[in-house]
Every structure is written in structure tokens, then in C-alpha cells.
Amino acid sequence: MTSPLADRRILITRxxxxxxxxxxxxxxxxxxxxxxxxxxxxxxxxxxxxxxxxNLVMDFDQFEHAIFVSQNAVQYAFDWLDxxxxxxxxxxxxxxxGAATARAIRARGAEPESDPLxxxxxxxxxxxxxxxxxxxxxxxxxxxxxxxxxxRTLMGDTLKARGARLEYCELYQRLLPAxxxxxxxxxxxxxxxxxxxxxxTLDNFAAAxxxxxxxxxxxxxxICPSQRVATxxxxxxxxxxxxxxxxxxxxxxxxxxxxxxxxxxx
Numbered sequence: 001m002t003s004p005l006a007d008r009r010i011l012i013t014r015x016x017x018x019x020x021x022x023x024x025x026x027x028x029x030x031x032x033x034x035x036x037x038x039x040x041x042x043x044x045x046x047x048x049x050x051x052x053x054x055n056l057v058m059d060f061d062q063f064e065h066a067i068f069v070s071q072n073a074v075q076y077a078f079d080w081l082d083x084x085x086x087x088x089x090x091x092x093x094x095x096x097x098g099a100a101t102a103r104a105i106r107a108r109g110a111e112p113e114s115d116p117l118x119x120x121x122x123x124x125x126x127x128x129x130x131x132x133x134x135x136x137x138x139x140x141x142x143x144x145x146x147x148x149x150x151x152r153t154l155m156g157d158t159l160k161a162r163g164a165r166l167e168y169c170e171l172y173q174r175l176l177p178a179x180x181x182x183x184x185x186x187x188x189x190x191x192x193x194x195x196x197x198x199x200x201t202l203d204n205f206a207a208a209x210x211x212x213x214x215x216x217x218x219x220x221x222x223i224c225p226s227q228r229v230a231t232x233x234x235x236x237x238x239x240x241x242x243x244x245x246x247x248x249x250x251x252x253x254x255x256x257x258x259x260x261x262x263x264x265x266x
Contacts, residue, residue: 004261006030008192013038022249038204040175056169061089064141073146074104076171126155139163176204185212193221206236
């Protein structure tokens with residue numbers, strides 16, 4: 001059976017170092033794929049911010065729960081942990097937002113509480129993690145959330161309200177790539193659909209559209225990683241925003257195929 005993506009033009013916006021897998025999935029379905037990275041991940045490497053990371057990592061064995069919000073959080077957190085903990089301490093339990101994040105934790109030698117196979121078929125977002133039995137009553141327990149600067153606060157606010165002793169370990173910045181606006185300005189196509197994998201990417205996309213005047217792209221079907229991000233997209237003026245089950249590449253692919261099969265117009 002021919003894929004709904006066959007000979008359709010798809011614009012993807014993932015960071016350059018994370019786009020290959022998704023691009024290959026789309027091309028395998030016959031899509032023509034354009035890539036304009038609209039998010040850049042820059043690790044924290046010095047100053048007071050790096051010292052704050054160091055302090056939390058040195059105390060890692062004192063935490064009951066360690067939550068990782070992304071693959072980037074896993075990468076940078078475990079790079080720090082490797083420097084101070086040749087063997088991971090036994091105390092913390094590990095949690096992942098998203099299947100890819102869970103797989104990244106397992107690849108670094110730890111076992112996540114959230115199952116990656118289960119997460120492929122379910123949102124496994126902040127709300128889903130908060131419903132896990134171990135996090136429903138963390139009264140007096142120490143929790144560290146590994147994330148980028150300025151991340152979503154729902155997880156932390158809820159855990160604090162439940163009595164947890166919460167710390168954020170902010171490991172990286174999310175930036176608009178320096179050449180993103182010029183790439184978008186030079187982009188001559190009107191794609192059949194556009195994919196954004198995060199709320200931060202969506203915000204950067206909206207800013208770049210404003211800077212370039214490419215407002216016609218607001219009419220393209222936009223595939224988002226959650227209902228929350230799709231709602232934000234509509235509020236930013238995107239006319240046809242659709243939510244995938246989660247931010248995983250397979251879920252985003254399925255949402256793209258569903259939207260294009262239904263014939264949503266550009």
C-alpha cells in the first residue's frame with residue numbers, strides 16, 4: 001500500500017544533530033524532506049550555573065527520584081555523573097519523559113521506572129509520569145529534575161505540592177540557531193506538512209516566521225508532539241495544528257500519515 005507521505009514535501013525542524021532518524025523514516029515512506037533546524041542545544045559549561053550542576057551531581061546519592069525530561073538531559077546529566085560517580089549510586093530511581101529518553105537512560109546503564117515500550121504507545125508526558133505510583137506521594141523525599149533552562153514547571157510544581165523536596169538541575173540552553181531565520185527566508189517551498197517536536201521549537205518557529213514574513217507557512221498542517229503544543233500553535237496563528245500521541249519519531253510519523261491521508265489542505 002502506498003504511504004500517504006509518498007511524494008509529499010515535509011519540512012522538519014529538529015536540531016541538526018537529532019534529525020537524521022526522523023528524516024530517514026519519512027524518506028522511507030517516499031516523502032521529500034526539507035530540514036531547517038529551529039532549535040539548538042547548548043550545554044552549560046562554566047560559571048555559577050556549572051557550579052550549581054556540580055553541587056547537585058555530587059549529592060546525587062541523596063536523591064530518591066531522578067527525572068529526565070529529554071534525551072539531551074540524559075546525555076548531559078550522565079556526562080556529569082560519569083565524572084563524579086564511576087559507579088552509579090543505588091539510591092535514586094530513574095524516570096523518563098518519552099520513550100526515546102527512557103531508552104537513552106538504559107543505554108547509559110540505568111533502568112528507568114517508565115517502560116519505553118509502553119511509552120511508545122502512550123503520551124508518557126509530565127502528566128503521565130505524575131500518575132506513576134512512586135510519585136503520587138513523595139512527601140519528604142528528595143527529587144531532582146534534569147532539564148534545560150526555563151523548562152515547563154508542571155512536574156516540579158506538582159511534586160512540591162505533594163511534599164517533595166525538589167531541585168532542578170539545568171544542564172543546557174535552548175537557542176534559535178544563528179542561521180535559522182536566513183534559512184527560512186530562503187526557503188522557497190510551501191510544504192504539505194511541517195513537524196515540530198517541542199514547544200520550544202514551536203516558539204522559535206513563530207519568532208522566525210515573524211522575522212521573515214513567511215506567514216503563508218501558518219496555513220500548512222503542523223504536526224505537534226502533544227495536545228498542549230497543538231493548542232499553543234493555534235494560539236500563535238497556525239491554522240491547522242494536529243497532535244501526535246507523543247514526541248517520539250514513530251508517533252510523529254503516524255500523525256503525519258493520518259493528517260495527510262485525511263486530506264487536510266495546505
